[in-house]
Amino acid sequence: MDFKIIKFKNIKFKYENRLILNDLNLEIKKGDKLAIVGPSGEGKSTILKLLSKLITPVSGKIYVDNIDLNDISDDIWYENIGMLSQNTHIFNRSFIENIKIGKRNASDEEIKKAIKFSGLNKFVEKNGVDTLLGKNGLFLSGGERTRVALARIFLKNPKLLILDEPLEGVDKENESSILKNIDKFVKDKTVILVSHRFTILSLAKEFAILKDGKIIEKNKFKSMSKNGILKKYYQLELNNLKEFNR
Structure with missing residues (x-):
């Protein structure tokens, strides 16, 4: 599986009779670093799920290299993707087992490298x-x-990395060093991410704006900041994004 291109085609998703995604279309190419941004509750994390x-x-349908995602076995799919999220499960086992x-x-x-890499x-x-982690x-x-979670991802070395609020619960002191490791x-x-933290959004090279269940704009950071799309949603934080994407 090469992950040359991932396509979301006319996706609709409902949650308790509420339409979350409505005829959504999105393309992600190999090597893209894409952040999905937009108002709260629009379905950003739904896309990642x-x-x-x-x-x-x-x-x-979702297609991966023109293959329907439903036709790709779970075993093969999960061998090739990694997810770093606020809900990463930790088992009541030893550190090394986790x-x-x-x-x-x-x-x-490899374990030594993973431990060093993840700090x-x-x-x-x-x-x-x-030691047991509880x-x-x-x-x-x-x-x-x-x-x-980062050590796990390092060992797995996936082709596609999905980041869903990965630094939730991480204090500012640890945020910077973890972010640097992720960036390396x-x-x-190929990365697709969602976060309300602008430090994490600095990993992205492209942004897709989600509104009313659809992607209304997708472009490079510089283009979107010039035409005011990002500014509309993140007025107070735009300067932070410019600094990280310089």
Whole structure:
């Protein structure tokens, strides 16, 4: 699976009789770094869930290299994608078992690299790799949870990375270092992301505006900031985006 192009074709999705996505069309090409932005409640995360096969549309199709996503087995699909979200599940198992979910047969060297990459060195030095993380990561801080998820993603090394509010619950002190690691990791990957944090949006090279269940604009950051589309939705934060995308 090459992920040369992903197409959302005439997608409709309802939640409790409310139409969330209405005839949505979107194309994502290999290597794109796309942020979906727009008003709260418009269905941004719904698009990511559809792409993750967590939900299915009422009508319309998603195609990956001209293959219907429904015709791609879950095993093959999940081998090729990675998701970093605020709802990343942490199992009540050891630290090492949790990060090896990304790659069950990871070598010791790969694990060392994943720990270093995700900034978990101090955690491991203090607690060891066999320490239990508690039910759904009870014994972890928000930053540590995100780093564990990042270590999994590093080991998995997916072709497509889906970021859904990945820094939710992470304090400002940890945000910068985690963001730098993500930025390095995604250089050769296709990325689609949703976040209300403008630091995360700095990873994107393109923006798609979602409104009334449809993509009303998709373009490079510079083009969209010039024509005022982004400014309309993010008036107070536009300067921050310009700084990160300089």
